[in-house]
Amino acid sequence: MKSLVNKKTIDVAKALLGKHLIHKTPDGKIVGKIVETEAYLSTDPASHSSRGKTKRNAQMFGPAGKSYVYLVYGMYNCFNVVTNKEGKGEAVLIRALEPISGIEIMKKNRKTENIKNLCSGPGKLCDALGINKKHNGMDLINSNLKIISKDKKKPTIISTTRIGISKGQDLPLRFYIGRNEFISKQ
DNA sequence: GTCCTGATCCTCT
DNA sequence: GAGGATCAGGACG
Numbered sequence: 001m002k003s004l005v006n007k008k009t010i011d012v013a014k015a016l017l018g019k020h021l022i023h024k025t026p027d028g029k030i031v032g033k034i035v036e037t038e039a040y041l042s043t044d045p046a047s048h049s050s051r052g053k054t055k056r057n058a059q060m061f062g063p064a065g066k067s068y069v070y071l072v073y074g075m076y077n078c079f080n081v082v083t084n085k086e087g088k089g090e091a092v093l094i095r096a097l098e099p100i101s102g103i104e105i106m107k108k109n110r111k112t113e114n115i116k117n118l119c120s121g122p123g124k125l126c127d128a129l130g131i132n133k134k135h136n137g138m139d140l141i142n143s144n145l146k147i148i149s150k151d152k153k154k155p156t157i158i159s160t161t162r163i164g165i166s167k168g169q170d171l172p173l174r175f176y177i178g179r180n181e182f183i184s185k186q
Numbered sequence: 187g188t189c190c191t192g193a194t195c196c197t198c199t
Numbered sequence: 200g201a202g203g204a205t206c207a208g209g210a211c212g
Binding site: 038040046047048070072073074075076078080093095121122123124127162163164165166 | 191192193194195
């Protein structure tokens with residue numbers, strides 16, 4: 001998918017809305033539509049990359065179109081798409097998905113029957129899709145975990161400040177699809 | 187080495 | 200609305 005590469009991170013964050021995230025697992029194929037994202041820039045105090053390249057965030061400095069998965073709060077994984085040029089250190093956090101298929105697998109992974117509670121948050125969607133640290137550095141264009149363009153019509157994009165961070169709170173780098181009931185928070 | 191913080195979510199009250 | 204689970208990375212000495 002060329003639109004992931006060599007574009008500004010904010011543009012990618014918007015462009016990812018409406019696309020499908022597909023994970024092929026031994027249990028079956030799981031698909032979700034991306035409905036909420038956040039951009040993390042190289043100049044951004046909230047970004048892991050702001051303090052330079054380390055062993056943990058090395059993937060953020062790699063080529064665009066790959067995944068960056070890490071553990072937060074000791075228990076939840078967060079799934080990011082690496083953007084911009086290699087060495088830059090920018091990424092887009094996928095915050096919420098609308099379940100499309102493989103919903104029974106998601107329910108099993110999340111141990112809930114409530115569809116709106118399956119993927120409405122970064123930790124939740126990793127749980128639902130079975131994403132963990134093993135998926136760090138995956139090629140999102142051509143592997144078992146990938147992103148494809150689906151709907152041609154452009155969704156209504158709402159922009160707000162980000163959630164769950166203590167630095168860079170004033171930056172309007174969160175984007176979600178308007179009137180979608182599967183986002184993490186209004 | 188120790189100490190603190192965090193791109194979260196769930197379970198109570 | 201508040202608090203706890205639980206651990207890796209980063210700051211400091």
